[in-house]
Amino acid sequence: MHEELDRLAAKAAPQVIAWRHHLHRNPELSNREEATSRTVAGALRDLGLDEVRTGIAGHGVVGVLRGGLPGDRVAALRADTDALPVPDRCGTGFASAVPGVSHACGHDCHTAMLLGAAAVLAGVRDRLPGTVLFVFQPAEEGPPVDEEGGARRMVAEGAFGDPVPTMAFGMHVTPHPKGHVGYRVGNQYAASSLVRITVTGQQTHGSTPWHGIDPMPAVGALLTGIGQLYRQVSAFTPVTVSIGHIEDVGRFNVIGETVTLWGTVRCAEEKDMAGVRSRLTVLAEHTARAYGCTAAVEYLQDVPAVHNSEEWVTAALPTLRRVAGAGRLVETGGTLGYDDVSELVGRFGGLYVMLGVQDSLLDEYGEAVPEPGGRGVVRNHHPGFYADDDTLVTGVRLHVHVAYDHLAGALVTG
Numbered sequence: 279m280h281e282e283l284d285r286l287a288a289k290a291a292p293q294v295i296a297w298r299h300h301l302h303r304n305p306e307l308s309n310r311e312e313a314t315s316r317t318v319a320g321a322l323r324d325l326g327l328d329e330v331r332t333g334i335a336g337h338g339v340v341g342v343l344r345g346g347l348p349g350d351r352v353a354a355l356r357a358d359t360d361a362l363p364v365p366d367r368c369g370t371g372f373a374s375a376v377p378g379v380s381h382a383c384g385h386d387c388h389t390a391m392l393l394g395a396a397a398v399l400a401g402v403r404d405r406l407p408g409t410v411l412f413v414f415q416p417a418e419e420g421p422p423v424d425e426e427g428g429a430r431r432m433v434a435e436g437a438f439g440d441p442v443p444t445m446a447f448g449m450h451v452t453p454h455p456k457g458h459v460g461y462r463v464g465n466q467y468a469a470s471s472l473v474r475i476t477v478t479g480q481q482t483h484g485s486t487p488w489h490g491i492d493p494m495p496a497v498g499a500l501l502t503g504i505g506q507l508y509r510q511v512s513a514f515t516p517v518t519v520s521i522g523h524i525e526d527v528g529r530f531n532v533i534g535e536t537v538t539l540w541g542t543v544r545c546a547e548e549k550d551m552a553g554v555r556s557r558l559t560v561l562a563e564h565t566a567r568a569y570g571c572t573a574a575v576e577y578l579q580d581v582p583a584v585h586n587s588e589e590w591v592t593a594a595l596p597t598l599r600r601v602a603g604a605g606r607l608v609e610t611g612g613t614l615g616y617d618d619v620s621e622l623v624g625r626f627g628g629l630y631v632m633l634g635v636q637d638s639l640l641d642e643y644g645e646a647v648p649e650p651g652g653r654g655v656v657r658n659h660h661p662g663f664y665a666d667d668d669t670l671v672t673g674v675r676l677h678v679h680v681a682y683d684h685l686a687g688a689l690v691t692g
Contacts, residue, residue, distance in 0.1 A: 305361030345406025358418035395677035454634025470616035
């Protein structure tokens with residue numbers, strides 16, 4: 279059966295690449311994945327799945343494939359579909375046609391690989407002892423702050439109520455060497471919280487700053503102070519507080535009333551999140567007060583850590599090793615990236631792994647470094663992020679081998 283899955287994955291590879299190129303050329307931001315959803319749903323219907331459910335959590339899609347053999351297990355295979363507000367400088371002939379928007383995190387690869395998995399498993403449905411859910415999730419990068427979205431909303435809207443998964447699985451493309459599969463026991467991805475800090479002073483003319491209260495110096499001091507938060511928590515459990523966007527309502531000759539800082543708090547261990555947020559709040563409020571201003575701190579879009587239990591990793595290692603091949607299965611270190619697939623893995627069990635897609639090698643510390651003569655190492659969320667098309671078939675094989683092994687009882691816990 280595994281050889282048949284590999285044969286069908288190789289057969290599907292050209293279509294997977296075509297899907298990926300189409301999705302890459304036509305990226306859509308979080309909670310705006312309307313055309314992407316249509317593409318996915320249309321492809322799933324063409325495969326003759328038992329059900330194709332649309333409109334879940336906005337533009338989410340779930341395909342249901344019921345196997346032809348008796349079996350109670352349900353494998354949920356998940357891909358995220360949204361893009362980023364990042365320009366495309368990947369240098370390919372299928373670059374984004376949408377100015378300022380691109381799949382700089384590789385979600386086009388995730389979606390295309392899962393469509394490929396659906397094609398493969400639909401071709402062997404008569405030999406599947408259970409059910410497979412193909413989950414295409416919107417808004418993984420975070421919906422607009424005044425909207426709900428993502429995996430949690432899919433759960434709340436009953437996407438996994440009938441049937442209930444007995445495991446969830448997914449992967450993320452990374453700058454690891456092409457075809458390498460990375461895994462980690464414990465937190466594969468960190469806990470995350472979006473933070474919004476609004477510093478308020480008193481507006482006045484730029485020529486008379488003494489007639490108002492300028493919030494800018496308070497913001498400058500706050501940004502400097504954030505760099506010292508790391509000294510207040512254990513260095514053995516990494517955290518980061520990053521301010522990625524600043525908005526003000528001033529002008530070259532107007533000292534504005536407010537400045538808003540947008541950022542993210544990441545903690546390798548969820549237990550540290552409350553303490554880090556408390557320290558950041560105190561820092562913001564007291565720093566603003568020292569400059570005669572006020573600060574309001576809000577924490578939004580909490581995402582739990584992606585936790586791979588030892589039991590699930592142990593159960594999956596034979597499958598991962600079979601797919602990756604000798605020398606290409608590697609244990610990775612931790613990361614402060616986040617992924618709300620944690621909402622599924624935490625509820626239903628399962629695991630999340632990394633798939634290398636770039637021209638890189640692993641150095642003596644296990645870090646990806648450029649391969650001589652290759653395209654280099656370009657991290658996710660960079661405008662130049664790229665992924666090798668020929669590696670996508672490995673992602674398809676990962677999905678289908680994991681799903682079949684779980685349904686057949688080879689990849690289970692307890």
